[in-house]
Amino acid sequence: MVHPLTWQHASQSDGRLREFLMPALVDLGASIIIQDARQQYLLVTNLPDVWAQDNLEAPSDEIIFGADVAARLAALKADMTEPGRKGQLEVMVGAEQFFEFRVQAIECADGGVHLVTTIVDRSEERHRERLLRALLREVSHRSKNLLAIIQSIALQTARHSGSLDLFLHKFRGRLYSLSQSQDLITDSSWRGAYFFELVQQQTQKYLPENRELVKVSGDNLLLSPNASLHLGLALHELIVNAVSHGSLLRNGLPVxxxxxxxxxDGQDTVEMVWHEPLQRALRPVDDADELKAHFGSTVLERVVPASVNGKAQYVIAHDRIAYHLAFPLDAGGQ
Structure with a gap:
């Protein structure tokens, strides 16, 4: 029986049309099985490689697909005695291959009901779905980590801000630092950020016309996402301090x-050093503790090193401001 939405020229025989239809179905990657009302095989073509056989003298579901799949197909086909009935099931082969079986009962011109089974390889789709689910879990995990970092920054900023205006000023700057570092991490497909690019990104906003005042050297290491965020935060604090309170622009001595x-100790570590020379003391050295508090020392000496499982040393002297941070290369993982 021709489908009601099918049109064919009167001069074309069904046999000739089949010559065109079968290659088209094969090209689509679909496997076709046709059975009569007693589920005897009338046609099978283009079986997936995992089930393909050279000699099929008397094919059956069990011979082709094995006992387990055959039993599932038998249960699916048991109620398909009337035209229009449909059903489907998915079969997993090994750990990577997924096949969808679609079965429908069709009434032929002679009045007999036949079963048409279409097998479609869904492996690539399922792989994409699993990958998408993994990515969503990863995004959720990273978002929670980022929110925890923001919460910690907000708490530390509020603790050392004497007014709401000062809190908002510092907090906005630190959020901007995080967003800049996060851009680098995202651009690298979540692998992290390279040190040189991290320094450039964190300092160029404050030195748009004096980029030569920050000189970077050493190893351009790829830092983990967690280390990138926190090291970016440390660099933000240091450059803000240098521009706002130091002699960077006034003296022109490069950092x-x-x-x-x-x-x-059996592991790869990163040692980052910030050396800011001064031509004169910012204030008497007796006020170093006060200066540190004003310069965000909590972030530099506590928050950042604790977050990357490292150690930090922050020095304010007559002739320099120095910051030394050492931590494992894979610090903080994600």
Whole structure:
């Protein structure tokens, strides 16, 4: 029986049309099985490689697909005694291949009901679905980590801000730092950020016309996402301090930032050094503790090193401001 939405020229025989239809179905990657009302095979073509056989003298579901799949197909086809009935099931082969079986009962011109089974390879679709689910879990995990970092920054900023205006000023700057670092991480497909690019990104906003005042040297290491966010935060604090309170622009003495990879105690470590030379003291050295508090030392000496499982040293002296941070290369993982 020709489908009601099918048209064919009167001069074309069904046999000739089949010559065109079968290659088209094969090209689509579909496997076709046709059975009569007793589920005897009348046609099978283009079986997936996992089930393909050279000699099929008396094909059956069990011979082709094995006992387990045959039993599932038998249960699906049991109620398909009337035209228009449909059903489907999905079969997993190994760990990577997925096949969808679609079965429908069709009434032929002679009045007999036949079963048409179409097998479609869904492996690539299922792989994409699994990958998407994994990515969504990863995004959720990273979002929670980022929210925890923001919460910690908000708490530390509020604790050391004397007014709401000061809190908002500092907090906005630190959020901007996080967003800049996050851009680098996203651009690298979540692998992390390279040190040189991280320094450039965190400093160029504050030195748009004086980029030569920050000189970077050493190893351009790929830092983990967590280390990238926190090291970016440390660099933000240091450059803001240098521009706002130091003599960077006034004296024109460049800041030297270095990053070196070392092997210590059986693991690879990163040592980052910020050296900011001064021509004169900011204030008497007796006020170093006050200066540190004003310069965001909590972020530099506590928040950042704790977050990357490292150690930090922050020095304010007559002739320099120095920051030294050492941490494992894979610090903080994600």
């Amino acid at each position: 030297e930032v270095s990053c070196v990879r070392k092997h210590t």
